[in-house]
Amino acid sequence: MPLPLNLAMIQEARKRLAGVIHPTPLDHSTTFSRLTGSEVYFKLENLQKTGSFKIRGAYNKIMSLTLEERQRGVIAASAGNHAQGVACAATRAGIPSTVVMPEGAPISKVMATRGYGARVILAGGGYDEAFDYARQMQKETGATLVHGFDDPLVAAGQGTIGLELLDELPDLDAVLVPVGGGGLIAGIAVAIKSLKPRVRVIGIQSRGAPAVYLSLKGNCRQQLAATATIADGISVRRPGEFTLEVIRRYVDDVLLVDDEEIARAILMLLERSKIVVEGAGAVVLAALLHGHLSLPGAKVALVLSGGNIDVNILSIIIERGLVKSGRITRLRTVVTDQPGSLQRLLGVLAAVRANVISVNHDRIKPQVPLKQAEVELLLETSDVEHVGRVMAALSREGYRVERI
Incomplete structure (x- = not known):
């Protein structure tokens, strides 16, 4: 069956995003190329507006709404990055926004979301409970729900990263993408495989939140009882329905890394490259550094998806790394x-x-x-x-x- 996401939608999203988002740099790393044996390029989405790629999908979805839908506003659920993306995009479009965040969300991300103009409601112990609350509010208010990943228009916005990668590095051999619910890798995979099918698209998940990995292995969509990882941006208990189908068709492999490997990658990026990334953004380097895949001599793009790391977590990672x-x-x-x-x-x-x-x-x-x-x-x-x-x-x- 045809998928609800295609290259034309991603190209249209790119037009909508022109002048709104930063076309982020693709930075070659001599240090990590030497350490891994690959030609490593970092796609610096940690430098994107709001500190992550999420504004791409949020803005594309919001600008696709009808006038009547815009008047009713938008609502979203998020632990942090999607919240900020929706808030920023809605404010720029002149649309009221409400974001439901888990009660344990980092205060820095709550304050940032409010700073971008959203009304923030704290509800639930994690993303799934916050999403259920947002879904109920959406039914009561008529606002449009902007899903964090399981929406073709959101994924199309994220897929613009794939178009930029091919523009910046036409002879790209492989791209490593963080995976939570699947929206980011779905968009990137459709963009890249539609234009250059030979390029390998590889997803990386945390071992503490392996919903997509297990769903692919079990050949059905799995829901985890719980997640436990420092990569909170990809700590999702159940992948998207349409995103999982895209991953099945377009993604070459999905691999797992553990929290110690993620923490080491965060510290090495900070110390060696002066790049600040959150756990979700570091999983791609963790996979390459610790030998979960070997791509000798290949030109490999690593999508550093976000830089919104809690400073308390960062301080612990630094101290533990120095001790080890x-x-x-x-x-x-x-x-x-x-x-x-x-x-x-x-x-x-x-x-x-x-x-x-x-x-x-x-x-x-x-x-x-x-x-x-x-x-x-x-x-x-x-x-x-x-x-x-x-x-x-x-x-x-x-x-x-x-x-x-």
Whole structure:
């Protein structure tokens, strides 16, 4: 059966979006090309208006409404990026918008959505509950529901990324796309496969939210009982109905990455390329970095779909990454409780070039013998090997050291 999405719809969406969205850069990365063996190009949708690709689909849908539909306004459900895209697009079109967000949505995304002009309602513990609430409101008010992914006009807007990729890199070999509900990859796949069928289109999901992956494997649309991933932008329990069919027909493969791999990709993009992405945007690099697919010598575009990462999550990722790489180390030892003992300990650390960030000296802890004190040290070190040298030096001086 014919699909409700085709190349002509995506080309029409591109005309609507002209002058509204940023045609985002396609940036070649020498660093990640060397690390992966592919010629890596980043499609920087994290630099898009509202911080993600979502405004493309939202604006295309909203500008397709009739005058009567516009007067009744639009409503959407989202944990963040689609919310901001709908709010921005509706305000630009002069249309009232209501966005239902989960009660646990990051405050930064709630405030940003309000800042773009939407009325925000917090309801439900996750996206699915928020969507059910929005659906009920839509029935009561007559507003048009702008779905986050399961809408051909929304997917057509997202598909304009595929047209830009082929314009910017005509000899593209493959594109890696984050997958949640499937709207982004559906649009990109139709655009690219319609014009250059040889280009591989590969979707990447989080192992903690593998709805599309399992649906393809089981040959029917699956609904997850729950999701658990730092990639909240693709944390969807059930894929779209029409988007899943597009994926079946046009997408070459869908792969999974875990949260540790996603976190490492976020940190490496920040440190090596000075690019800030959210978890959903980092899954594509995580797949390539950790060998889930190998494309030696191929020109590969990675769609970094958004940059709206919560700063608290980012700080945790940075700290965990520094600990795992041995650049921050926490040690515990015991010293005699007398003048000069702490100075002697610090002298050993200085001799092996360990920089002291903080010291906690506790002489009254019940587990510590009398006339002794427990010392916890937070150190800046160079790498895991340096940590080993630090601990060896302390052991040689008679300290019993525990890494914590």
